[in-house]
Amino acid sequence: MAPGHLSQKKCKAMKKIQIIGILVIAIAIGAILASLSSSSTYADFAEAKAHPGSEFHVVGKLDKNKATVYDPQADANIFTFFMVDNGGTEKKVILHKGKPQDFEHSEQIVIIGKCKGEDFHASDILMKCPSKYNDGKPMESNAK
Numbered sequence: 001m002a003p004g005h006l007s008q009k010k011c012k013a014m015k016k017i018q019i020i021g022i023l024v025i026a027i028a029i030g031a032i033l034a035s036l037s038s039s040s041t042y043a044d045f046a047e048a049k050a051h052p053g054s055e056f057h058v059v060g061k062l063d064k065n066k067a068t069v070y071d072p073q074a075d076a077n078i079f080t081f082f083m084v085d086n087g088g089t090e091k092k093v094i095l096h097k098g099k100p101q102d103f104e105h106s107e108q109i110v111i112i113g114k115c116k117g118e119d120f121h122a123s124d125i126l127m128k129c130p131s132k133y134n135d136g137k138p139m140e141s142n143a144k
Contacts, residue, residue, distance in 0.1 A: 041056060044058060044089060045087070046089060052115050056114070056115075057110050058085050059110050060084050062109060066082040083109060091118070092118070094120070094121050094122065095122045096113075100127060107128050107130050110125070110126040110128075
């Protein structure tokens with residue numbers, strides 16, 4: 001066998017490996033970019049309303065002056081309330097889950113979902129509850 005013939009086989013094998021390597025890297029980069037573009041970001045109600053197909057995290061507080069509605073016998077996976085975002089905009093929120101425990105006591109709420117029409121449809125909720133400690137000392141309760 002001629003020495004040139006052996007090096008041509010090695011060259012063809014190296015080209016195939018390089019092409020496969022480039023394809024694998026391209027697919028990995030595409031997958032990373034696709035996952036980043038579909039991930040949700042923090043926004044206010046105005047931005048969520050401007051992009052109705054996109055998912056957002058909206059931070060705000062419960063409007064305690066408006067009623068919350070949860071009727072588990074009618075639908076245990078629907079809970080509605082009104083929230084004011086950090087920009088001061090109020091919106092009706094429809095949470096597609098049951099009412100979270102100690103919901104009324106939360107200091108801050110993060111809802112995850114999309115705007116649909118005039119309402120915000122949330123698929124998940126995160127709550128920051130008040131701390132029971134103040135400067136390392138337990139808070140005193142007024143209830144006796």
